Amino acid sequence: MENDITVKITDREGIVHEVTAPTDMAMNLMEVIKMYELAPEGTIGICGGMAMCASCQCYVDSAIVLPEMQDEEEAMLSEAFYVKENSRLSCQIPITADLDGLEVELAPES
Template identity: 75%
Template sequence: MDKDINITIIDREGIKHQVEAPTDMAMNLMEVIRSYELAPEGTIGICGGMAMCASCQCYVLSNTELPEKQDDEDAMLSEAFDVKDSSRLSCQIPITHVLEGLEVEIAPES
């Protein structure tokens, strides 16, 4: 089985990026966004991926099956700006094979 999956990420400028994300490095979506430098440094993942800020909020555009929101993610999104029904914290989405074809848009910087 291939260790990389294909993900589409739309940055805050509206530019669509097709990226490959490794499934064998225990990364989350926020770390993939940071590794491809798709958001200015210091504007995403400010809390380090602990679901304690909403700087990594993204909108899920595809019908990809994601892990269920945990209470801390739900609580953080309830206090965030620009939240939509499809909002998720990218730090809470582990990169696994089931995410093949995932499409997300990075939420505006608040």
């Protein structure tokens, strides 16, 4: 579809999945990860995408410019485990056409 982008997601087992994500459904990256079942049920998006649990933390491995991190996301990551310089909460990354080619890796479960 013309409203779809391609995203590469490395799951917690190290397997790379190249998935298609719709840009016309107001989804975020966490919802795409859940849609493709790339993390066991109940281990990602526990707070429902409210930036309150960090279960959807991922590492951004591409140079694509993401939306600026908001205070809630920054505060949650400051308390999370396994945080790296390129950490983001996937629930705070809306799927837009600008993200075509995005590459991320799921952070370990905490």
